[in-house]
Amino acid sequence: xxxxxxxxxxxxxxxxxxxxxxxxxxxxxxxxxxxxxxxxxxxxxxxxxxxxxxxxxxxxxxxxxxxxxxxxxxxxxxxxxxxxxxxxxxxxxxxxxxxxxxxxxxxxxxxxxxxxxxxxxxxxxxxxxxxxxxxxxxxxxxxxxx
Numbered sequence: 231x232x233x234x235x236x237x238x239x240x241x242x243x244x245x246x247x248x249x250x251x252x253x254x255x256x257x258x259x260x261x262x263x264x265x266x267x268x269x270x271x272x273x274x275x276x277x278x279x280x281x282x283x284x285x286x287x288x289x290x291x292x293x294x295x296x297x298x299x300x301x302x303x304x305x306x307x308x309x310x311x312x313x314x315x316x317x318x319x320x321x322x323x324x325x326x327x328x329x330x331x332x333x334x335x336x337x338x339x340x341x342x343x344x345x346x347x348x349x350x351x352x353x354x355x356x357x358x359x360x361x362x363x364x365x366x367x368x369x370x371x372x373x374x375x376x
Contacts, residue, residue: 265368266346268358273342275333278323282333287360288312288369289331293344294353295319304353305330307375312357317343319352347372 275282290312294304297320308314313329321334335343343349347356347368353375358366 266348267361267365267367268343268346270364270366273335273339275317275335275339277331277333278325282331284360284364284366286313289315289358289366290355291315291317291358292353292355292375293317293319293347293349296322299353301330304375308355315358 270282270284290308290310292301292304292308292314294301294316296318301316301318305314310329313331316330316332317340318332318334319340323334324332326332334340349372351374354372355375356372357369359369361367
């Protein structure tokens with residue numbers, strides 16, 4: 231025996247299906263835009279004497295000011311699961327040690343970096359993950375280190 235469906239039932243089921251698809255699309259767009267991208271090919275950073283070429287899949291990024299904080303004190307409060315990119319806003323340069331890569335750049339590039347990741351306080355830390363080539367995506371929220 232076939233059950234006959236009314237046009238109203240078909241209308242509601244179509245509306246419900248469309249609402250589910252729209253909701254999934256909106257959620258995906260929200261989650262996708264929550265974290266930012268950064269392309270090291272377009273924005274040049276420098277190590278002590280060379281252009282920084284990211285090689286690892288995942289980095290922990292620390293943005294700090296050596297004028298205000300000591301990097302060694304900050305590192306004691308950060309998990310060292312991945313190589314660390316240390317960006318000093320005061321632009322003091324030091325030699326690379328262990329898995330800590332100090333990088334610096336011109337003020338315009340630093341400002342773009344800070345704006346892209348919405349960094350409002352220093353020291354801040356977050357994780358970036360390679361998407362493709364030199365394009366990296368923010369993988370965690372930006373946390374302020376106390």
